[in-house]
Amino acid sequence: MEPTKKPLLYGYFRSSCTWRVRIALAFKGIEYDQQAINLVKDGGLQLSDEYKQVNPMQQVPALHIDGVTLSQSLAIIEYLEETRPNPPLFPREPKKRAQVRMISDQIASGIQPLQNLCVLQKIGETKQEWAKHFITRGFQALEKMLQITSGSYCVGDEVTVADLCLVPQVANAVRFKVDLSPYPTIVRINESLLQMEAFQVSHPSRQPDTPEELRA
Amino acid sequence: MEPTKKPLLYGYFRSSCTWRVRIALAFKGIEYDQQAINLVKDGGLQLSDEYKQVNPMQQVPALHIDGVTLSQSLAIIEYLEETRPNPPLFPREPKKRAQVRMISDQIASGIQPLQNLCVLQKIGETKQEWAKHFITRGFQALEKMLQITSGSYCVGDEVTVADLCLVPQVANAVRFKVDLSPYPTIVRINESLLQMEAFQVSHPSRQPDTPEELRA
Numbered sequence: 029m030e031p032t033k034k035p036l037l038y039g040y041f042r043s044s045c046t047w048r049v050r051i052a053l054a055f056k057g058i059e060y061d062q063q064a065i066n067l068v069k070d071g072g073l074q075l076s077d078e079y080k081q082v083n084p085m086q087q088v089p090a091l092h093i094d095g096v097t098l099s100q101s102l103a104i105i106e107y108l109e110e111t112r113p114n115p116p117l118f119p120r121e122p123k124k125r126a127q128v129r130m131i132s133d134q135i136a137s138g139i140q141p142l143q144n145l146c147v148l149q150k151i152g153e154t155k156q157e158w159a160k161h162f163i164t165r166g167f168q169a170l171e172k173m174l175q176i177t178s179g180s181y182c183v184g185d186e187v188t189v190a191d192l193c194l195v196p197q198v199a200n201a202v203r204f205k206v207d208l209s210p211y212p213t214i215v216r217i218n219e220s221l222l223q224m225e226a227f228q229v230s231h232p233s234r235q236p237d238t239p240e241e242l243r244a
Numbered sequence: 245m246e247p248t249k250k251p252l253l254y255g256y257f258r259s260s261c262t263w264r265v266r267i268a269l270a271f272k273g274i275e276y277d278q279q280a281i282n283l284v285k286d287g288g289l290q291l292s293d294e295y296k297q298v299n300p301m302q303q304v305p306a307l308h309i310d311g312v313t314l315s316q317s318l319a320i321i322e323y324l325e326e327t328r329p330n331p332p333l334f335p336r337e338p339k340k341r342a343q344v345r346m347i348s349d350q351i352a353s354g355i356q357p358l359q360n361l362c363v364l365q366k367i368g369e370t371k372q373e374w375a376k377h378f379i380t381r382g383f384q385a386l387e388k389m390l391q392i393t394s395g396s397y398c399v400g401d402e403v404t405v406a407d408l409c410l411v412p413q414v415a416n417a418v419r420f421k422v423d424l425s426p427y428p429t430i431v432r433i434n435e436s437l438l439q440m441e442a443f444q445v446s447h448p449s450r451q452p453d454t455p456e457e458l459r460a
Contacts, residue, residue, distance in 0.1 A: 083385075084384070084385035084386075084388035084389055085350060085354055085382075085385040085389075086385070087354075094339070096339050096342070098342050098343075098346055099346055099350070100345065100346045100349035100350055100353065100354075101349075102345065102349055102353075103342055103345035103346040103348075103349050104342070106341070106342065106345050107338060107339075107341070107342040107345075110338045110341065110342075111338050122323060122326045122327050123310070123312050123323075125322070125323070125326065126312070126314050126319055126320070126322065126323040126326075127314075129316065129318065129319035129322050129323075130314055130315055130316045130319040132319075133316035133317075133318055133319050133352070134301060134315070134316055136349070136353050137316065137318075137349075137352050137353045137356070137357050138301055138303070138316075138357065140353070141353050141354065141357040141358060142357060142358075142363065146381075147358065147378075150374075150377070158366075161366070162363075165362075166301075168300070169299075169300035169301040169302070170300075172300035173300055173301075
């Protein structure tokens, strides 16, 4: 254990949950190394015995930091917030913090798990329609929630963890050809966030493991 | 808004996510009222226009507290912890807190959403096998994680949010006829927790909306 060593992020360029953590690390100015876990090559490197030791759930991301290995993107981000509080990714007021977590969990528990790779693989042929159905359902609710909570960003006028969940989820929606026109608040916030450096440097099109043809 | 009014929990006796919140409220000694939202009657009362105003995601639980309405069980519980910190549901040390959130999210994002009512309804006939598959997959990982983090309970020897997620998930596993014998750590912790009053009074068999034939 060398506390001065850079954190090591196990991830995949296109994983939306990995992207959340990449944004957090960039936003907080934390330097880190990356270990690419290709989720499709050879049936998925996340299923290897080696990676199973890193994360028994056989999913990305995982972050080795301060001598421990953490998984689950939001747990990782809460840890970063508690140990590296500046700049903050949460407001200070408990009700606002609750709104941030409510929106984050609505995406992280209510939408993303249903279009996760291992789920779509089990769904098979109809996976496009399946993913579209659950993203649409989630975005209908999210649009209503954001109409109440948002300012410039998901909750008020400061970037929070909710924004780190929103942008990768919108990218997934686009990938699954979800029509975004019924969600003007989602679209507006997403576009503002994509102007920010932390969201740009962490973008799937700019990672070490991004294939040449998908590079920005 | 009358801050002295009791919180109002919108829930359903059998909803595992509602149970998490009921345990938290009981553990912290917070008195509350309940509004039952029957998820199956008349096609599901959570889909009513009235409830959509409470939670646009049309799911339980939701908690009206301190003049605001919150949804997403873990967001609710984090709010309770921040505003009513004693007795605590998190350890103080950041790495232990991260372990608690990692296990909580592994259940709340990695397992529960895949056996949620709206998902099983879409799966149709093969829903039993589907739920079993994803609970088994999740429990295999969870057992390994708990072998590292657990003491008497999920993380060390104090009850934490991870335990509030574990017990309702094990009850779901039993409902879907998952064989629990490969998970001795899960079973041991679950049995210990079920001895505690907060887990007993919040049990699905003892709620105002529990049908007569399922009452303990």
